[in-house]
Amino acid sequence: MMHTGKRLALGLVAWLAIWPALAQVDVDAFLKRDRYEQIKISPTGEYYAVTMPLEDRTVLVVIRRSDQKPTAKVTGRANSRVGGFWWVNDTRVVVAMDQQLGSRAQPYPTGELHAVNVDGSGGMLLASPYGIDDATGPGRIRMDYENAVFMFDTLPDDDRGVLVASTPIQADPITRVERLDVYNRRRTVIAVAPVRNADFTTDVQGQVRFARGAGRDNISKLYYRQARGQDWRLVNDEAVSGVVVLALGFSSDGRTAYLRTEHRQGPDSIVAWDPQTDTRTELLRDEVVDPDGLIDTSDGRRPIGARFMRQRQVSRYFEPNEAAAIFQRSLEKAFPNETIAVTSATRDGSLAVVQAWSDTNNGDFYLYDTVKHSANGIYSRRTWFDPARVPPTREISVTARDGLMLHGYLTVPLGSTGKDLPLVVMPHGGPFGVFDAWEFDDDSQLLAAAGYAVLRLNYRGSAHYGRAFSQAGARQWGQAMQDDLSDGTRWAIDQGVADPQKICIYGASYGGYAALMGAAREPALYRCAAGYVGIYDLPRMVDDGSADSASVRTWMKEWIGSEAELAAVSPVNLADRIKVPVFLAAGGKDTRAPQVHTQRMEKALKRAGVPVESLYYADEGHGYFADAHRREYYRRLLAFLATHLGGQQAAQ
Numbered sequence: 001m002m003h004t005g006k007r008l009a010l011g012l013v014a015w016l017a018i019w020p021a022l023a024q025v026d027v028d029a030f031l032k033r034d035r036y037e038q039i040k041i042s043p044t045g046e047y048y049a050v051t052m053p054l055e056d057r058t059v060l061v062v063i064r065r066s067d068q069k070p071t072a073k074v075t076g077r078a079n080s081r082v083g084g085f086w087w088v089n090d091t092r093v094v095v096a097m098d099q100q101l102g103s104r105a106q107p108y109p110t111g112e113l114h115a116v117n118v119d120g121s122g123g124m125l126l127a128s129p130y131g132i133d134d135a136t137g138p139g140r141i142r143m144d145y146e147n148a149v150f151m152f153d154t155l156p157d158d159d160r161g162v163l164v165a166s167t168p169i170q171a172d173p174i175t176r177v178e179r180l181d182v183y184n185r186r187r188t189v190i191a192v193a194p195v196r197n198a199d200f201t202t203d204v205q206g207q208v209r210f211a212r213g214a215g216r217d218n219i220s221k222l223y224y225r226q227a228r229g230q231d232w233r234l235v236n237d238e239a240v241s242g243v244v245v246l247a248l249g250f251s252s253d254g255r256t257a258y259l260r261t262e263h264r265q266g267p268d269s270i271v272a273w274d275p276q277t278d279t280r281t282e283l284l285r286d287e288v289v290d291p292d293g294l295i296d297t298s299d300g301r302r303p304i305g306a307r308f309m310r311q312r313q314v315s316r317y318f319e320p321n322e323a324a325a326i327f328q329r330s331l332e333k334a335f336p337n338e339t340i341a342v343t344s345a346t347r348d349g350s351l352a353v354v355q356a357w358s359d360t361n362n363g364d365f366y367l368y369d370t371v372k373h374s375a376n377g378i379y380s381r382r383t384w385f386d387p388a389r390v391p392p393t394r395e396i397s398v399t400a401r402d403g404l405m406l407h408g409y410l411t412v413p414l415g416s417t418g419k420d421l422p423l424v425v426m427p428h429g430g431p432f433g434v435f436d437a438w439e440f441d442d443d444s445q446l447l448a449a450a451g452y453a454v455l456r457l458n459y460r461g462s463a464h465y466g467r468a469f470s471q472a473g474a475r476q477w478g479q480a481m482q483d484d485l486s487d488g489t490r491w492a493i494d495q496g497v498a499d500p501q502k503i504c505i506y507g508a509s510y511g512g513y514a515a516l517m518g519a520a521r522e523p524a525l526y527r528c529a530a531g532y533v534g535i536y537d538l539p540r541m542v543d544d545g546s547a548d549s550a551s552v553r554t555w556m557k558e559w560i561g562s563e564a565e566l567a568a569v570s571p572v573n574l575a576d577r578i579k580v581p582v583f584l585a586a587g588g589k590d591t592r593a594p595q596v597h598t599q600r601m602e603k604a605l606k607r608a609g610v611p612v613e614s615l616y617y618a619d620e621g622h623g624y625f626a627d628a629h630r631r632e633y634y635r636r637l638l639a640f641l642a643t644h645l646g647g648q649q650a651a652q
Contacts, residue, residue, distance in 0.1 A: 024651035027634045030446045034381040040344035044090050045351045047118050051082045058082050060095050062118050072120040081107045089159035091118045104508045104623030111148020115182045129169050155206045172196045177208050194223045194232040201247035203254045204301050210247035216550035220244040249303045267466040283318035297324045298345040311395040313339035360390035362440040391448045398491040408457035411444045421453040422645040423498035429509030435464040451647040459484035475561045478517045478569030502645045508532035516571035523579040528644040530583040533622050535593045536601040538566035575604035581611040583640040587620030
């Protein structure tokens with residue numbers, strides 16, 4: 001008979017033998033694509049339209065609710081994504097396509113629209129700036145519109161037509177509003193914008209009432225008209241007011257417009273504007289953050305409130321007694337720890353698709369029966385993650401050296417004390433117009449699973465905190481923006497979160513630039529640096545020919561700086577200041593951050609005697625798409641971090 005002591009000893013030996021295998025990260029769990037991404041129910045409730053991510057594109061699939069069978073599909077070219085989709089009537093869906101040239105690139109609309117019936121018939125390319133091969137007549141006829149077309153209104157009580165913005169493919173264009181017939185492609189001009197690069201806002205009846213745009217000087221102007229055929233009048237000129245104003249929509253009677261307005265200091269607000277008296281009344285404003293998204297009526301035609309995101313999403317209303325507002329509040333009580341959004345509803349309002357998500361849940365979708373007051377699950381984006389076993393993310397605040405208040409998010413490994421941890425500082429890309437959010441962030445969760453605390457700081461220049469905060473980052477690449485990241489890192493040390501001897505800075509795109517600049521400017525603060533599809537030679541970026549319009553050239557000069565002053569804040573010229581190991585990765589087809597940036601950075605580091613590892617794929621763009629390439633990238637990244645910080649590596 002085995003003695004208890006010997007059994008315990010052998011058990012310990014067995015545990016130690018399998019420990020290396022257990023102390024590894026299942027990278028595939030983070031790389032695995034969601035089964036579906038977004039879902040909308042048809043007006044009759046008989047069908048769902050869902051977006052489905054594949055390796056090199058995202059497609060739209062129509063699914064019959066009764067038996068869950070797919071009945072129709074819309075797919076674009078390689079690297080295409082479904083940018084938006086709409087039920088135009090009971091049986092027809094219109095789909096807008098985006099292009100995404102790399103996993104870290106922002107998708108951009110191509111100006112292509114597709115349509116299909118729920119049974120798969122009637123599939124057609126409605127509009128394309130590249131032309132349309134039309135096989136409906138004798139032979140194939142090439143239709144060259146040379147316009148990009150962007151849908152923005154489904155038009156109530158019109159089962160055949162939608163409103164689109166038709167934009168010539170040229171620099172700083174003048175845009176027309178057109179009614180597009182979704183069955184025969186016929187387009188009718190409704191309005192012409194009074195400003196270049198315009199977008200439009202309609203009222204509840206589908207009448208175009210606002211146009212906002214900017215010319216070559218990038219000065220935003222907002223125009224209003226009372227009705228179709230009437231003259232446009234200027235209601236906000238950024239050159240005069242000093243702020244940008246956006247139109248959000250109208251009240252049900254069309255007499256009150258809802259606007260989002262910047263302020264010279266502090267976050268944006270939502271105001272009610274009376275066009276007849278020109279009076280404005282502030283409705284909603286947070287002390288710290290901008291509105292993060294609108295809450296609409298069930299038909300999507302009227303805004304009634306907004307969400308504000310800090311530690312979590314909070315809903316506030318300027319029409320609190322609307323049925324949709326009451327419904328939203330009841331849903332939030334049923335899902336108290338998650339953000340709730342109604343993505344679509346049937347025409348009669350009896351069924352609604354509800355999305356719930358949080359920092360630990362990438363998204364669940366439910367079908368809510370408003371008559372029975374019951375919810376049934378449709379699908380979860382990540383069934384393989386249990387939210388109870390995902391580390392939460394908390395908001396943090398840091399005072400920068402010049403007194404500016406910074407905000408961001410900290411994630412620490414589940415079950416840790418949250419103290420004296422190896423830390424990865426992860427600046428976001430952009431850098432302007434984007435921000436880190438309270439959400440399920442794949443990189444943060446992957447690194448937390450490997451044993452690291454992860455700091456995502458919204459340095460000056462980031463969106464979400466008002467006009468002044470964003471503009472504080474203008475021409476501050478490698479300067480005050482970089483100081484913010486250093487101050488955030490020292491905050492983590494002072495708070496006892498980070499082990500000061502185990503800190504790495506890692507980012508993609510601009511974040512890759514910031515990682516290498518951090519290592520150059522703070523050689524004693526970081527133990528390693530990793531840059532993914534980064535920009536490292538700023539004069540080359542400014543002079544690479546991408547500024548193909550006067551407005552883009554103006555923007556680059558105002559926000560990034562002149563070629564002459566950028567050499568001093570280019571990591572490629574500062575390699576001799578970097579004293580820690582570096583990991584670099586890039587793609588040969590990257591047009592946003594061409595691979596030559598990474599190659600030149602690698603050569604400069606080697607000349608300076610800095611240990612550097614690199615990974616290149618000739619057929620990838622701004623971030624890797626192919627599953628095998630993504631897996632190898634994260635395997636190499638975790639191995640690099642483990643070598644210098646001591647965390648876990650990827651499971652083989």
